[in-house]
Amino acid sequence: xxxxxxxxxxxxxxxxxxxxxxxxxxxxxxxxxxxxxxxxxxxxxxxxxxxxxxxxxxxxxxxxxxxxxxxxxxxxxxxxxxxxxxxxxxxxxxxxxxxxxxxxxxxxxxxxxxxxxxxxxxxxxxxxxxxxxxxxxxxxxxxxxxxxxxxxxxxxxxxxxxxxxxxxxxxxxxxxxxxxxxxxxxxxxxxxxxxxxxxxxxxxxxxxxxxxxxxxxxxxxxxxxxxxxxxxxxxxxxxxxxxxxxxxxxxxxxxxxxxxxxxxxxxxxxxxxxxxxxxxxxxxxxxxxxxxxxxxxxxxxxxxxxxxxxxxxxxxxxxxxxxxxxxxxxxxxxxxxxxxxxxxxxxxxxxxxxxxxxxxxxxxxxxxxxxxxxxxxxxxxxxxxxxxxxxxxxxxxxxxxxxxxxxxxxxxxxxxxxxxxxxxxxxxxxxxxxxxxxxxxxxxxxxxxxxxxxxxxxxxxxxxxxxxxxxxxxxxxxxxxxxxxxxxxxxxxxxxxxxxxxxxxxxxxxxxxxxxxxxxxxxxxxxxxxxxxxxxxxxxxxxxxxxxxxxxxxxxxxxxxxxxxxxxxxxxxxxxxxxxxxxxxxxxxxxxxxxxxxxxxxxxxxxxxxxxxxxxxxxxxxxxxxxxxxxxxxxxxxxxxxxxxxxxxxxxxxxxxxxxxxxxxxxxxxxxxxxxxxxxxxxxxxxxxxxxxxxxxxxxxxxxxxxxxxxxxxxxxxxxxxxxxxxx
Amino acid sequence: xxxxxxxxxxxxxxxxxxxxxxxxxxxxxxxxxxxxxxxxxxxxxxxxxxxxxxxxxxxxxxxxxxxxxxxxxxxxxxxxxxxxxxxxxxxxxxxxxxxxxxxxxxxxxxxxxxxxxxxxxxxxxxxxxxxxxxxxxxxxxxxxxxxxxxxxxxxxxxxxxxxxxxxxxxxxxxxxxxxx
Numbered sequence: 069x070x071x072x073x074x075x076x077x078x079x080x081x082x083x084x085x086x087x088x089x090x091x092x093x094x095x096x097x098x099x100x101x102x103x104x105x106x107x108x109x110x111x112x113x114x115x116x117x118x119x120x121x122x123x124x125x126x127x128x129x130x131x132x133x134x135x136x137x138x139x140x141x142x143x144x145x146x147x148x149x150x151x152x153x154x155x156x157x158x159x160x161x162x163x164x165x166x167x168x169x170x171x172x173x174x175x176x177x178x179x180x181x182x183x184x185x186x187x188x189x190x191x192x193x194x195x196x197x198x199x200x201x202x203x204x205x206x207x208x209x210x211x212x213x214x215x216x217x218x219x220x221x222x223x224x225x226x227x228x229x230x231x232x233x234x235x236x237x238x239x240x241x242x243x244x245x246x247x248x249x250x251x252x253x254x255x256x257x258x259x260x261x262x263x264x265x266x267x268x269x270x271x272x273x274x275x276x277x278x279x280x281x282x283x284x285x286x287x288x289x290x291x292x293x294x295x296x297x298x299x300x301x302x303x304x305x306x307x308x309x310x311x312x313x314x315x316x317x318x319x320x321x322x323x324x325x326x327x328x329x330x331x332x333x334x335x336x337x338x339x340x341x342x343x344x345x346x347x348x349x350x351x352x353x354x355x356x357x358x359x360x361x362x363x364x365x366x367x368x369x370x371x372x373x374x375x376x377x378x379x380x381x382x383x384x385x386x387x388x389x390x391x392x393x394x395x396x397x398x399x400x401x402x403x404x405x406x407x408x409x410x411x412x413x414x415x416x417x418x419x420x421x422x423x424x425x426x427x428x429x430x431x432x433x434x435x436x437x438x439x440x441x442x443x444x445x446x447x448x449x450x451x452x453x454x455x456x457x458x459x460x461x462x463x464x465x466x467x468x469x470x471x472x473x474x475x476x477x478x479x480x481x482x483x484x485x486x487x488x489x490x491x492x493x494x495x496x497x498x499x500x501x502x503x504x505x506x507x508x509x510x511x512x513x514x515x516x517x518x519x520x521x522x523x524x525x526x527x528x529x530x531x532x533x534x535x536x537x538x539x540x541x542x543x544x545x546x547x548x549x550x551x552x553x554x555x556x557x558x559x560x561x562x563x564x565x566x567x568x569x570x571x572x573x574x575x576x577x578x579x580x581x582x583x584x585x586x587x588x589x590x591x592x593x594x595x596x597x598x599x600x601x602x603x604x605x606x607x608x609x610x611x612x613x614x615x616x617x618x619x620x621x622x623x624x625x626x627x628x629x630x631x632x633x634x635x636x637x638x639x640x641x642x643x644x645x646x647x648x649x650x651x652x653x654x655x656x657x658x659x660x661x662x663x664x665x666x667x668x669x670x671x672x673x674x675x676x677x678x679x680x681x682x683x684x685x686x687x688x689x690x691x692x693x694x695x696x697x698x699x700x701x702x703x704x705x706x707x708x709x710x711x712x713x714x715x716x717x718x719x720x721x722x723x724x725x726x727x728x729x730x731x732x733x734x735x736x737x738x739x740x741x742x743x744x745x746x747x748x749x750x751x752x753x754x755x756x757x758x759x760x761x762x763x764x765x766x767x768x769x770x771x772x773x774x775x776x777x778x779x780x781x782x783x784x785x786x787x788x789x790x791x792x793x794x795x796x
Numbered sequence: 797x798x799x800x801x802x803x804x805x806x807x808x809x810x811x812x813x814x815x816x817x818x819x820x821x822x823x824x825x826x827x828x829x830x831x832x833x834x835x836x837x838x839x840x841x842x843x844x845x846x847x848x849x850x851x852x853x854x855x856x857x858x859x860x861x862x863x864x865x866x867x868x869x870x871x872x873x874x875x876x877x878x879x880x881x882x883x884x885x886x887x888x889x890x891x892x893x894x895x896x897x898x899x900x901x902x903x904x905x906x907x908x909x910x911x912x913x914x915x916x917x918x919x920x921x922x923x924x925x926x927x928x929x930x931x932x933x934x935x936x937x938x939x940x941x942x943x944x945x946x947x948x949x950x951x952x953x954x955x956x957x958x959x960x961x962x963x964x965x966x967x968x969x970x971x972x973x974x975x976x
Contacts, residue, residue: 100884102919135821151814279810291935312847319843679812
């Protein structure tokens with residue numbers, strides 16, 4: 069073989085094996101140094117990679133970011149962060165971060181973003197806000213936000229006279245369960261979830277994929293339940309990770325969960341397996357419920373769900389055997405089929421029959437620290453009731469419905485003239501919102517996007533404000549309800565990179581230009597944290613050292629035997645039958661509606677989370693990208709054979725309305741059934757600025773053109789979509 | 797000789813990859829390389845299925861073929877233990893160890909010019925800490941300790957539970973155990 073220069077270089081590794089040592093290799097070797105032997109610094113943080121908000125410690129070595137690990141005193145993380153939190157450093161090092169404020173300008177007939185100074189950006193925003201107020205009124209601004217810093221903009225807009233805001237975590241995620249549990253028990257489940265899984269003897273997961281959904285406390289407590297040999301029952305058409313750990317996996321026909329829940333109630337009631345004392349003492353409506361569920365025996369449910377009657381009975385018996393330490397988990401992302409509040413009501417009722425609310429191994433009562441807010445003036449009363457104007461059809465929704473706010477921004481007659489979007493990538497978050505968002509971007513006088521990354525939403529903005537990451541800023545103290553009340557501090561571990569700034573600073577600067585300084589009476593936001601901490605016997609100085617401080621509980625975690633309890637419902641009882649729902653024209657008891665039929669040659673689009681990512685928020689994080697750079701579409705082997713698709717092939721997905729996705733890899737796996745495909749959400753970015761994530765994988769949200777809106781609270785049901793395959 | 801072992805409970809491993817990211821940040825592993833990884837093995841036909849997740853890495857074998865194969869002595873046992881390390885200064889990058897490792901546990905090439913691998917985080921073990929992967933695992937499915945002490949947590953786990961090792965037939969005597 070003749071060696072040319074190119075091949076010679078390629079082979080040099082082999083030649084050195086023969087005894088040649090190149091100086092380059094030798095000098096490289098000298099740098100092998102053990103981690104942690106340099107100058108190490110440690111700074112407390114509260115993770116912001118998802119919204120579980122685990123407390124941890126950020127380490128730097130010789131001034132370089134090193135690692136983030138959990139704080140052992142933290143009840144959310146017990147010293148262990150999840151995959152994404154461990155990869156948090158990547159949010160800081162990401163080369164694609166937003167770097168300076170951007171202003172939309174027209175240059176040569178084309179619109180483009182011009183990097184501007186903070187002063188220029190603020191002057192522009194304040195000017196537009198004032199002109200909106202003059203022309204239309206002070207109440208014409210809205211906020212869509214997801215994340216810690218959003219509340220600074222909420223304060224700003226309220227001070228200005230605009231009270232409208234929404235978090236997509238309501239109408240696109242947890243809303244149905246919060247409303248359903250509030251209707252039933254007078255209070256919601258909350259976040260972190262008040263599930264007492266570590267003490268459960270039986271856990272029932274309904275489409276909830278804990279383990280792939282990596283909410284830390286949920287994962288840890290489920291693992292604890294498994295270690296204690298709790299009976300795990302998982303209802304999911306897909307063989308989820310949790311299904312693989314379960315004693316009973318119920319591979320249900322998609323969309324028929326309600327039929328199963330009704331059948332379980334039927335068995336518990338008709339066989340007298342419900343908690344009689346609890347139900348008698350605390351609930352109303354058993355009589356109506358008993359009549360209601362009579363037709364729905366396991367034989368009836370079999371025809372809907374495809375689950376054998378014996379399996380339905382056996383699992384009902386297993387649930388009753390462990391009650392009240394049986395948790396029928398309410399799930400988190402539950403906006404599926406449009407009847408989601410009713411399905412969550414069925415879950416709430418089932419838990420009541422098992423007597424698990426307020427009981428060990430079911431749902432515990434949470435407590436947070438009684439922490440006074442830093443004193444600021446009350447905002448002016450709004451001129452109008454924005455909910456009446458924007459979402460009059462959802463009187464039972466306690467908060468903003470995000471897509472309704474976007475709708476109220478779109479068109480010349482729209483109510484809102486200005487919109488602030490904080491930390492939420494709307495086109496990938498709200499299904500089928502793109503056309504409305506485009507109209508809104510045209511008609512709004514002001515659209516401000518505050519983010520750390522150049523996600524798709526920034527492309528719609530007039531002004532983009534680059535926030536520094538959680539590793540570079542102070543935020544409000546974490547005071548989440550938990551088993552143990554605790555406070556946790558997030559503080560800057562590193563100096564903000566580029567021109568980025570924290571949200572509190574941006575809001576204060578804008579307030580200064582709008583004569584609203586009195587609502588931001590501090591020089592440095594950290595001063596307010598110190599004031600708050602001093603009210604509860606701590607200080608900023610102490611928290612900078614310890615990161616997390618626990619406080620004693622003042623109330624019991626569970627109901628005591630025979631305790632008199634008044635629930636915050638109209639009847640003061642747990643409402644199996646809901647008069648409120650009846651009053652507002654909804655079913656007072658949950659009813660089953662069969663799901664849409666699958667069109668011939670199409671497969672139901674199932675989606676969920678993967679442990680490596682917090683949907684699109686992290687897909688460009690270099691550490692997490694490396695762990696999972698792209699998503700795949702899971703296809704059952706029988707279906708794959710039929711379509712002649714092989715593992716690793718690329719396909720495009722076409723939905724029932726003809727929308728075609730970006731190309732996506734095929735993963736042939738038995739873990740999805742022959743009627744449905746599955747994808748992990750958060751991929752298929754199109755924003756050019758996300759250099760790692762753009763064009764990689766497919767976006768499931770783009771395929772969700774059929775949206776089933778929940779008539780009770782406005783949730784956007786996303787599981788009524790079907791796809792077929794187009795060869796890429 | 798101290799015999800360090802890792803015991804991983806497949807009953808609670810969810811395949812989340814936290815161990816992979818924790819290793820990567822702790823040990824500053826260069827982009828594109830990993831010292832540990834997660835394997836998913838699904839068996840059966842829908843709906844009769846089982847899935848096993850395994851966090852895999854160097855097995856720190858008691859009879860490590862990589863150590864015996866290494867022509868320069870770069871691959872060696874750390875302080876009379878079974879922890880296999882690579883001395884970068886002695887490594888010529890010949891890759892004999894890669895060929896000798898039945899677990900494919902060695903990185904192709906560190907950019908600084910040596911073959912890199914899992915160290916069981918001996919720099920942490922020295923301080924009485926668990927390896928980074930073990931101490932990050934959110935389900936606490938990973939355990940670390942010495943097998944010489946019959947009372948150690950890992951010894952007791954292996955006495956009370958059914959377990960397996962990977963490729964025991966090689967005679968390498970691996971020290972990463974999987975509880976099943």
